[in-house]
Amino acid sequence: MMRCRFLLCCLLIFSLTVGCTGFMKKGASEKETSGKSAVANHPLTGEPLEQTDPGPVFMVMVNNHPDARPQTGLDQADMVVEALTEGEITRFAAFYYGHQQGIVGPVRSIRPYYLDLREGPQAVVGHAGGSPQALKRMDEQNIPSLDGIHEAGAYFQRKDFRKPPHNLYTDLSQLRQGVIQEGIDAKKRVNSPYVFDSETPKSGEKLAFHIRIAYHRLYEVGYQYNQANGSYIRYTQGEKQLDGKTKHPLSMKNVLVIRTSHRVIDSSGRREIDLTGSGKGMLFRDGKAISIQWENRNGWIVPVRDGEIAPFHPGKTWIHVIPENGNLAYGKG
Structure with missing residues (x-):
């Protein structure tokens, strides 16, 4: 009987020692990692x-x-x-x-x-x-x-x-x-509601290897999808748009098109455009077209699908604001 009690005491001491050792090790690990500077994600690109x-x-x-x-x-x-x-x-x-x-x-x-x-x-x-x-x-x-x-x-x-x-x-x-x-009081740390996901959307979405957006019969924007790097290359009036200094083509991972009301308000042709409400839209990423609703959430234009924020592909985004009856076309060819 005494021998059994002795063995139980030894087991109890051993368990407590292991538990304490494990706790101390975890605490040391947290302390070690807490000193490292974590790399934050870019609020606009997710990179x-x-x-x-x-x-x-x-x-x-x-x-x-x-x-x-x-x-x-x-x-x-x-x-x-x-x-x-x-x-x-x-x-x-x-x-x-x-x-x-x-x-x-x-x-x-x-x-x-x-x-x-x-x-x-x-x-x-x-x-x-x-x-x-x-x-x-x-x-x-x-x-x-x-x-x-x-x-x-x-x-x-x-x-x-x-x-x-x-x-x-x-x-x-x-x-x-x-x-x-100038002593401008500017916010330096920014959090956005955007969600980013590098995974290609489900196969059920329509293919969108080319996009055409006509703001007017005299002004048209287009995009061609580059399957090699997963980016959309921008065209203005049918010509590839290059940066004036670097000569690099303008390319982005996401093209978001939102529809909203437009109204001319004066003789100069100035407009009133609703960017504070919500409406229909289309998100283009990974060569696919995703039907979305857009919402203004605390000052951010956010794509929403099935009640959840639709994720962007990490990278740059171009947002087109077009009238509710604006001309948008896309397809595989």
Whole structure:
């Protein structure tokens, strides 16, 4: 009997020792890993973001008049939103996060609905003036911005190879400097609702190796899917769109097309475009077309499918805002 009690005591001591040893080992492991700097994911692309000081998100208004092409810096943008302005010409809201430098332009003016796009990332706006409604809103809401034709002209330059107003450029390093020197209170850490998944969507989706988006009979955008690298190559008016400086073709992993209401509001042809509600859309990724609903969630344009956020492929995204009856075509050929 005494021998049994002795063995039970030994087993109990052994168990406690192993348990404590395991706990201490786990604690040491946590301490060791806690000292390592984790690599965060980029809120706009889902790719690794290794900058220790990414700075704020910048939303730069980029001109798309025929005399402004080819633009510079769009190939570096993490996300671009394209929407109509006056007439039948679109304008780009190019978003940059974590970029230390890089020429961007030509820079153009802002409209109120573009300001709706900056709400989510709380972006600093780089622009060249704006409509009266947009400038009033920026002043009333104290929206952080750098205006290249007014008080922040020092951070922009006119280039002599183009005629005004299509020759105003900036550099991301200058915008970062402007935020510091002008004492702009800018949000530096950004969280987005976007979901990213590199897995190819289920086979039931329709193939989309080419995409055609007609904003107007005189302005058409197209994409061709490159199966070798899983990217969409952009075409404007039937020609492959290249960056003005690097000569690299504009390519992205995701093309999101959303439909929403458009309304002309004045004699100058300015528009009111609803980017705060929801509607129908189509997400193109991995050579496939995915029918979605879009929603504005806390200032972010988000694709939704079956009640869940539809994932982007990690990488750059181009968002097209078209009228509810806008012309969109796609297919395999």
